[in-house]
Amino acid sequence: MSLVEIENVHKSYGDIEVLRGVSLRIEEGEIVAIIGRSGSGKSTLLRCINGLEPIQSGTIRFDGQQVNSADTDLRKLRQKVGIVFQSFNLFPHLNAERNITLGLTVVKKMPPDEARTIARKVMTQVGLEDKLDAYPDMLSGGQQQRVAIARSLAMSPKLMLFDEITSALDPELIGEVLTVLAGLAEAGMTMMLVTHEMGFARNVAHRLVFMHEGEIWESGAARAVLDDPQTPELKSFLGSVLI
Ligand SMILES: Nc1ncnc2c1ncn2[C@@H]1O[C@H](COP(=O)(O)OP(=O)(O)OP(=O)(O)O)[C@@H](O)[C@H]1O
Numbered sequence: 001m002s003l004v005e006i007e008n009v010h011k012s013y014g015d016i017e018v019l020r021g022v023s024l025r026i027e028e029g030e031i032v033a034i035i036g037r038s039g040s041g042k043s044t045l046l047r048c049i050n051g052l053e054p055i056q057s058g059t060i061r062f063d064g065q066q067v068n069s070a071d072t073d074l075r076k077l078r079q080k081v082g083i084v085f086q087s088f089n090l091f092p093h094l095n096a097e098r099n100i101t102l103g104l105t106v107v108k109k110m111p112p113d114e115a116r117t118i119a120r121k122v123m124t125q126v127g128l129e130d131k132l133d134a135y136p137d138m139l140s141g142g143q144q145q146r147v148a149i150a151r152s153l154a155m156s157p158k159l160m161l162f163d164e165i166t167s168a169l170d171p172e173l174i175g176e177v178l179t180v181l182a183g184l185a186e187a188g189m190t191m192m193l194v195t196h197e198m199g200f201a202r203n204v205a206h207r208l209v210f211m212h213e214g215e216i217w218e219s220g221a222a223r224a225v226l227d228d229p230q231t232p233e234l235k236s237f238l239g240s241v242l243i
Pocket residue numbers: 013018036037038039040041042043044045
């Protein structure tokens with residue numbers, strides 16, 4: 001059994017089909033980068049895996065459990081599948097520690113002391129152990145994004161989904177966030193990430209998936225896909241992004 005099993009998923013918004021028969025399996029410990037043009041369905045795919053979007057047909061299984069089923073407890077599922085977006089969505093009126101402990105004490109009903117210990121641990125993991133007391137507006141964009149990652153990690157997810165998490169950052173702040181991701185990769189976290197950072201995809205991802213018009217157009221070992229694109233669509237896409 002693979003950790004994620006996506007089979008022939010179709011997803012529409014009204015009359016527009018945005019996922020047209022997507023199938024993909026992800027093994028535990030695997031790092032999969034998803035690339036593709038705007039509107040190709042990358043974010044939609046991540047949101048479907050996390051149960052944030054219903055699908056019209058096909059199946060998505062996570063850790064043996066069907067995501068798109070009426071019996072599935074999506075709250076429980078989302079504790080095991082973390083998702084981080086381009087916008088950090090931290091609570092502005094709570095400091096970093098409280099942003100992290102909130103989910104633990106409210107959703108997981110963890111005692112506050114235990115939650116604070118975890119907050120310290122995950123903030124250390126993202127290199128911000130000295131910023132536990134800082135409010136979001138006292139932090140740089142890169143630091144806020146690292147707190148958002150720490151908040152997800154606090155739930156001990158088995159899978160992390162990252163949707164263009166460096167896209168809103170100034171160029172000089174991108175590196176520190178990618179360093180955190182590389183650390184997670186080294187620690188063996190299973191990850192799917194939508195990214196425009198081709199250098200990062202090449203060096204860190206095991207597998208690269210190129211989406212085009214709602215389909216997986218090409219996929220394979222990251223370097224092979226980048227160095228030897230098989231279709232005109234991927235060639236043209238790679239020509240339009242910085243590598
Ligand atoms: N909530 C929604 N309602 C209607 N259409 C939507 C919705 N979300 C996405 N879409 C449409 O679905 C298609 C795929 O969108 P998606 O956000 O998955 O693309 P993407 O590959 O992530 O693009 P980008 O690189 O711009 O983030 C687009 O045509 C988009 O307009």
